Amino acid sequence: MQRARARVTGAEQIGPYTLLRVARGSLEPGIPGQFFMLEAPGRPLPRPMSLCLTPPGELAFLIDPIGPGTRALCALQPGDRLAILGPLGNGYRLDVERPLLVGGGIGAAPLPYLSDALGHPPAILGFRSDWHAEAAQLVPNAEVVVEPTFVTEALSPGHDVFACGPEPMLAAVAKLEPAAQLAWEAPMACGHGACYGCAVQIDGEIKRLCVEGPVLAAEAVAA
Amino acid sequence: MKILNASGCLDALTAPAVARSLDAFVTKSVTPLPREGNAPPRIAEVEHGMLNSIGLANPGIDRFLAHTLPRLRELEVPIWVSVGGFAVAEYADLCDRLDDRPEVEAIELNVSCPNVDDVPASVGEIVAASRAATRKPLYTKLSPATADIAEVARAAQKAGTDGLSLVNTILGLALDEQTLKPRLSRGAGGLSGAALKPIALAAVYACYEATGLPIVGMGGITSGRDALELVAAGAASVALGTILFADPGAPARIRAELASEIANLGVGEIDNAIGLAHAEPAAISKTAGRSAAMSVQ
Ligand SMILES: Cc1cc2nc3c(=O)[nH]c(=O)nc-3n(C[C@H](O)[C@H](O)[C@H](O)COP(=O)(O)OP(=O)(O)OC[C@H]3O[C@@H](n4cnc5c(N)ncnc54)[C@H](O)[C@@H]3O)c2cc1C
Ligand SMILES: Cc1cc2nc3c(=O)[nH]c(=O)nc-3n(C[C@H](O)[C@H](O)[C@H](O)COP(=O)(O)O)c2cc1C
Ligand code: FES
Numbered sequence: 001m002q003r004a005r006a007r008v009t010g011a012e013q014i015g016p017y018t019l020l021r022v023a024r025g026s027l028e029p030g031i032p033g034q035f036f037m038l039e040a041p042g043r044p045l046p047r048p049m050s051l052c053l054t055p056p057g058e059l060a061f062l063i064d065p066i067g068p069g070t071r072a073l074c075a076l077q078p079g080d081r082l083a084i085l086g087p088l089g090n091g092y093r094l095d096v097e098r099p100l101l102v103g104g105g106i107g108a109a110p111l112p113y114l115s116d117a118l119g120h121p122p123a124i125l126g127f128r129s130d131w132h133a134e135a136a137q138l139v140p141n142a143e144v145v146v147e148p149t150f151v152t153e154a155l156s157p158g159h160d161v162f163a164c165g166p167e168p169m170l171a172a173v174a175k176l177e178p179a180a181q182l183a184w185e186a187p188m189a190c191g192h193g194a195c196y197g198c199a200v201q202i203d204g205e206i207k208r209l210c211v212e213g214p215v216l217a218a219e220a221v222a223a
Numbered sequence: 224m225k226i227l228n229a230s231g232c233l234d235a236l237t238a239p240a241v242a243r244s245l246d247a248f249v250t251k252s253v254t255p256l257p258r259e260g261n262a263p264p265r266i267a268e269v270e271h272g273m274l275n276s277i278g279l280a281n282p283g284i285d286r287f288l289a290h291t292l293p294r295l296r297e298l299e300v301p302i303w304v305s306v307g308g309f310a311v312a313e314y315a316d317l318c319d320r321l322d323d324r325p326e327v328e329a330i331e332l333n334v335s336c337p338n339v340d341d342v343p344a345s346v347g348e349i350v351a352a353s354r355a356a357t358r359k360p361l362y363t364k365l366s367p368a369t370a371d372i373a374e375v376a377r378a379a380q381k382a383g384t385d386g387l388s389l390v391n392t393i394l395g396l397a398l399d400e401q402t403l404k405p406r407l408s409r410g411a412g413g414l415s416g417a418a419l420k421p422i423a424l425a426a427v428y429a430c431y432e433a434t435g436l437p438i439v440g441m442g443g444i445t446s447g448r449d450a451l452e453l454v455a456a457g458a459a460s461v462a463l464g465t466i467l468f469a470d471p472g473a474p475a476r477i478r479a480e481l482a483s484e485i486a487n488l489g490v491g492e493i494d495n496a497i498g499l500a501h502a503e504p505a506a507i508s509k510t511a512g513r514s515a516a517m518s519v520q
Contacts, residue, residue, distance in 0.1 A: 001238070001240075001471075003470070003471065003472055037469075039469065043268060044268055044269075044271060044272055044273060044416050044417065044465065044469065045268045045273060045465075045468060045469055046468070046469050067400075068268075069268070083469075083470065085471065186263065187263070187264050187265075187266050187267070189266050189268075189273060189275075189465075189468040190467070190468035190469075190471075192234075192237055192238045192241075192471060193234040193236075193237030193238060194232055194233045194234050194237070194238065194467060194468060194471075195231075195232070195266060195275070195277070195468055196231070196251075196260060196265075196277045196280050197263075197264075197265055197266030197275065197277065198263075199259075199260060199263060199265070199277075199280065200263065206259040206260065206280065211237055
């Protein structure tokens with residue numbers, strides 16, 4: 001766990017999302033699926049963000065502006081600085097044979113880095129609109145479905161599934177693929193086990209998602 | 224002058240380097256039985272702070288003594304154990320179980336958890352029963368949500384507390400932008416962070432004047448300047464809470480900022496700044512406060 005004040009090197013619009021690039025400095029990228037706590041300018045608490053891409057010398061985050069913190073992050077300009085803590089939590093296990101990446105909406109965020117780590121396996125990405133689906137350009141070999149079609153309709157059996165997306169999507173994937181690795185979300189104040197705000201039920205016990213997850217085996221979270 | 228963490232705002236086992244940057248580590252409040260805590264969502268950011276309704280999630284005293292404490296001991300940081308109960312006898316029992324553990328430097332009595340009656344009589348009873356159960360230094364942690372905190376502090380002093388921890392959170396409510404329903408599943412939650420600082424200052428100021436006991440000041444400290452203000456109000460030590468979520472490097476940073484604040488102030492030692500906000504700072508030290516507390520037993 002490193003904390004550094006990173007310099008913003010770029011902020012690009014991709015559909016409704018912003019790809020925020022920062023100079024890597026002393027920060028390690030970590031394992032795909034791990035996350036970082038990003039200082040949200042003007043807000044008391046940082047925000048958890050998955051690492052999206054690792055351009056040389058940079059770290060990049062794909063951010064959906066849904067509230068005050070994410071809007072403040074998306075408003076950052078090159079040259080601005082922000083404190084970043086990470087990498088945090090447990091990422092995806094990469095030792096699988098037939099990887100398939102599944103993402104829904106902003107759940108596509110960790111998949112570009114994961115795809116690079118796995119040698120660009122096939123991916124299925126679901127989005128609310130064509131505008132949102134612009135984010136699919138970040139994931140090689142992606143098949144895109146747009147609502148009312150859901151990713152689970154495009155899922156074929158016989159794969160090692162890596163998924164990230166809204167809870168209903170993860171629950172549906174877990175039903176079809178009990179061995180899938182799923183990246184969950186919970187409200188997080190700290191990301192390092194201090195606040196107990198991110199508690200979820202894992203293996204029948206209340207545990208901290210930032211410590212045990214955010215990536216969990218589907219069967220661990222039988223909802 | 225020590226810099227501690229506020230109870231419930233750091234896990235020394237998941238962030239050992241942060242714990243080692245403190246003068247002592249304060250545990251999350253331990254209760255007699257394990258508690259899972261409240262249903263999520265149990266945190267919400269608000270302007271200048273946050274709300275939490277964690278609900279004292281902890282492994283319970285048995286597991287704490289068997290598993291957590293031995294691992295904390297390996298960190299070689301002085302350990303303060305915060306205890307929380309729902310009846311006077313529970314506090315006494317918790318103190319009794321901790322009394323013979325050499326790795327425990329002090330016990331903090333969290334008498335300000337929302338499920339315990341917060342009237343002075345019961346704070347006095349809790350402290351008296353705890354005092355009888357342990358020789359360890361006892362710090363009593365009070366809620367600012369009371370009409371006269373000085374009176375509660377005096378009751379704790381009379382019952383034999385060695386010091387005070389001020390303050391715990393105060394209830395607040397946040398509503399969802401769209402639905403206008405409470406954002407926490409439990410409804411209201413404890414407000415912490417910068418918004419709490421003036422409340423903490425008032426509590427420390429009043430209790431210092433009322434008791435002269437050593438005070439661990441906390442509530443909204445984000446900078447060395449904030450820490451200095453609590454010291455001037457009467458705190459002999461300070462604890463960092465919500466700031467540790469955003470900045471786990473805060474102990475070292477605030478220590479350095481405080482040192483330069485003190486240098487600018489030109490009062491020499493930091494301890495000389497204790498109580499500066501008062502017309503006549505009571506010349507107290509830890510030991511003086513402690514013996515004063517002992518003599519009224
Ligand atoms: C491990 C982890 C990784 C994440 N990675 C990314 C990422 O790469 N990119 C990204 O854009 N976001 C990511 N998120 C989600 C992001 O952290 C939240 O969207 C952000 O904290 C919201 O802050 P805010 O102040 O903008 O909005 P808030 O005011 O906190 O929320 C605005 C609205 O959205 C709702 N909301 C808040 N958080 C969530 C959530 N997690 N899921 C669903 N609804 C929510 C709230 O109830 C509220 O109605 C991640 C979350 C976690 C836990
Ligand atoms: C998430 C969270 C959990 C807390 N848990 C406890 C606890 O278990 N026991 C306790 O005495 N205080 C607890 N507190 C209160 C803090 O110790 C502290 O009194 C309060 O947060 C004010 O300090 P701050 O503004 O610096 O955070 C908690 C606070 C927060 C934010
Ligand atoms: S986010 Fe604070 S404990 Fe998980």
